[in-house]
Amino acid sequence: MAEEERKIIPSIIKENILELLKEEKRIDGRKLFEFRKLRIIPGPIEKAEGSALVLLGNTKVLVGVKMSLGKPFPDTPNEGVLVVNAEFQPVASPYWELGPNEYAIELARVVDRAIRSSGMVALDELVIHPGELCWVINVDIYPIDDNGNLIDTALIGAVAALLTTRVPEIDFSSGKPQLKREEGKPLPIRDIPISCTFAKIGEQMVLDPNKQEECLMSARLTIAVNSANEICTIQKMKGGGFTIDDIIRAKDITIQKAKDLRREIQKQVAEKARGEEIWKEIREVLTS
């Protein structure tokens, strides 16, 4: 069971959060519609064709992309295959258990829809023999520290990992296709989806809820947009509701935030360190 369902939070913190929200303030000092600090470390996993470690505040997610050869789906013979999967390993939270987790499935599906509907990956360029042979892109999301808002962190992680992904060369000389992973060209990218997740707490709405805020929220709303500011994914969850005004406001804020966040992701992915330097950075970030 997910922690927010159990709503275990000391009443003194709960009252504090609610009191502050009345004055449009938050317990961690942020404004209502402000993200926590974003840090992306691109390319830490050498054996993955693409990877990224993302920290949104203290929420940490590791994403790896594996490229392999497979068969296109019968209804899309001219497209490669994209599979997004999330594994909720209990390293990330004392409330997670081993085995299938419905929240992991929800997370993976929301991230999948944002990537797919925005047309981020040019799947039509990833067919080798139509109907027979194509690239299969496996995006695997591993949260390692759950301090709230896994959805936005995971989408940033998936986007960053895909931006670092290289498509290996294929060697057909021995009959059976062999992948030459040391060579390759960047994955064809057409867009970058950005999501914003809002929590409704009392009468207020906040962006990028931390864990304490998640425990108090009555409802959650995620909106993703592409670079043309078209809405490309929506997910509303939990027992409470939003007014139409809330939703329109959330949409406006998402559009307003998306441009800067997209630029920030591109900037941090471009600052890729090499080999041992990447891990030096990771050790530093994780112990600071």
Place this chain on the structure above:
Amino acid sequence: MKKGEVQLLDEQKRRHDGRAPNETRPISMKVGVLDRADGSALVEFGKTKVLAAVYGPREVHPRHLALPDRALLRVSYRMATFSTWERKRPTPSRREIELSMVIASALEPALFLEKYPKCAIDVFCLVIEADGGTRTTAINAASLALADAGIPMRGLVVAIAVGRVGDTIIVDLDEVEDNYAESDMPIAMLFPQEEITLLQMDGTMSPHLFEQALETARQVLRNVYSLQVKALKERALKARTKVVL
């Protein structure tokens, strides 16, 4: 290619990555890397990287698993899907299930389980990148995470793999050596007692070389033990500085 058919040592007894036979890969140990876990550690032996998190002693779920006279030690060893060249399926393999068990047996002698009846101590190891020696790296990470969680311990559990190339004993095998060396023997020891808590082997080894391998492992493990102690001190100092400020 079969075992023994790849040249793993040159005439000067240098290994394929330039190491001497009894030399480990660069080792990094960082304690307290995760916020939500009670204890955590990131341990790297070269490109092999393992993250461990510990929770407990805590209530057992489901309740009927609780033991009346001691704590239940539950260990999971899992490899990330992207930790290997070929994507690993996320469902636990037979190998992961066996290794979870042997790692639990390796850690148990360090713990006072009898002091926490009806509780659980949970250890989760996630292999982020695999390049040989993942179970030994996981044991080192788990030992540090247990200590970081403040769980009383008789000592630290320190692990390394030793193997054989011809008549030479090599230490801390990487993936290539793991695949082609004539034998591979992971060892874990409780320190400072120097008690063996995990011992497995595949391949073949003469009785004489086996004794030599055990002694070599002991020497290397003393070194790895001091690295574990150093990592824990580093963590403690950092915590103290934070309090003072």
